[in-house]
Amino acid sequence: MAGTHGARIAVVGSLMMDLVVRVPRPPAIGESLIGRDFQTFTGGKGANQAVAAARLGAEQVAIIGRIGDDDFGRRIVRTLEEEGIDCRGIIRDRRHGTGVAIPIVYDDGRNSIISVPQANLALSAGDIRAMSALIAEAEMVLIQFEVGLDAVAAALAVAAEADVPVLLNAAPVVQHASHLLTQAAHLVLNEVEAAAFAPYAGGDHLAEARYLLGDGTDTVVVTLGEDGALLAQPNRMHVISPFVVEAVDTVGAGDAFCAAYAVGLTSGMGVVEAAQFAAAAGALAVTKQGAQTALPTRTAVEGVLRGTVT
16 A cells, blocks of 8 residues: 555535435335434535545544534534544534435435535635635645535635645536536546536446546546446546445445545555545445444555455
């Protein structure tokens, strides 16, 4: 395994409370379906990626985002602080409640998610500029689309000014966000998101990746779930083989992938090795229930990779 893992990572993203329902199958329109289980977990793509990066060995992880002045928000901050994450960039919003997500997990491990971002969408460009030191001090910034686009654009601009590379996780699909894709050095998205941002590719993942490679984008990674991932650069394509596991809950797998990819890159791995490291982390994340509760440690990921990555 190349390099050390003492990286400094900043995350600009969402802070949510996940209200997870387990059901045998999707309900039909008008149907009342009895669920099997209900649990609450701290989540949000930003928080998940911050926790994953910390567990995977990043030296320092800071997060910038908004929560409501409520019990959900306080629980989220407490959980992040217990993970050793710098929470100085979290703003308490007295007008908007903490965001909530309702992941619906089916018996085969697949999921659907209803997201109500609330305070997350109030994150502003001014908030980002006020916390710009947290971005400038990082070796890589992780950003997603679960906060307002003005905040995303500001974070990309602050990172560019500070010459800090950005990994943009283009999730969820947001209208009018396409112009932001080429402003990140690394773009990671799943097959549904790739199809939405590259509709003319007709579902061809290779064509999607080529289409999404822009002037400022060094690498595009399209994650394919149980089929692995496709990594694209201007002069090469590489298929990332999957790790075969029994899926219990796929919520958070993409966040584990993004964080692991960022930790890998900032700890000296090449892009292919970092993507393999990320694929192993994503695979481990689906073997347990919950998002943050299932995020793996570096030791666990290296155990999966031992004898696989040379």
